[in-house]
Amino acid sequence: MRFKAKLSLATLAILTAAPMTTYASSVHTKWEQFKAGRAFHHLSEDGQHALVDIIQARKALAAGNTEAAIPFLYDAQKRLVAASKAATKFDAAENQLQPAPQRPVSPSHTPLTGTTTWVPVGGEFIATETFSPEKKAAVATANGQLNAGQPDKAAQTLQLVGADADFIIALAPLAQTQGAVNRATVFTEGKQTAEAIAALDQIPDSLVFVSENFAESALPQSGKTPTKSSH
Incomplete structure (x- = not known):
């Protein structure tokens, strides 16, 4: 499958296919039945909610409704x-991260130097080139079901076709994301809509996508720290 390297906030909306509180328990039960379960469990609920707020704020700003954007930015x-x-x-x-080849960073991405705090803010299933068109369609359907808050249906979709799809995770640099949101908030409060949108648009450029396995090795629950790839 081919993917666009440039990430928009519309793309981020897809990546917020994550367990909100209302159906987290159902997700926990079903997710262990297939490969994405381990990674899905490690996603940041607050990080995902923040991303949804960012998307909604940008939509409001693009529509010229600065007042509607402010509550989303505060949240x-x-x-x-x-x-x-x-x-x-x-x-x-x-440079310790191991980016997933299926989702290269944005062409506008500026690599960060020094130690950074990363938050897993979303994820998606990825079909391989060897999948049949039917299985690729099933993976797309499963992602859509996740987006709609239907994890049980997503699990069923992948089980029915036997598709062993990879699951990749979007990592957001915490301080940089907070800085972008804070700048957007100040601009929005000052009715500087274009500047606020530009600040929010820096967020998708900062994301780095990693594999499920890397996320598991990096997150503190595993008791491990990330190391450079030898490849």
Whole structure:
């Protein structure tokens, strides 16, 4: 499958296919039945909520409704603070990450230097080139079902076709994301819509996508720290 390297906030909406509180228990039960379960369990709930808020704020700004954007930005700020205090994060230099080849970074991505705190804010299933068109369609359907908050249906879809799809995770640099949201908030409060949108548009450019296995090795629950790839 081919993927666009440039990531928009519309793409981020797809990546927020994550367990919100209302159906987290159902997800926990079903997810263990297939490969994405382990990675899915490590996603940051507050990070995911913050991303949804960011997307909604940008939509409001693009529509010229600055007043509607402000509550979303305030909530995103709170969510990111909560994410900074939760266990679902880890510290690493960017050159220690092992980016997933299926989702290269944005052409506008600027690599970070020094140790950075990363928060897993979303994920998606990836079909391989060897999948039949029917299985690729099933993976797309499963992603759509995740987006709609239907994890049980997504699990059933993949089980029925026997598709062993990879699951990749979007990592957001915490401090940089917080900075972008804070700038957008100041601009929005000052009715500087174009500047606020530009600040939010920096967020998808900062994401790095990693494999399920790397996320498991990096997150503190595993008791391990990320190391450079030998490849």
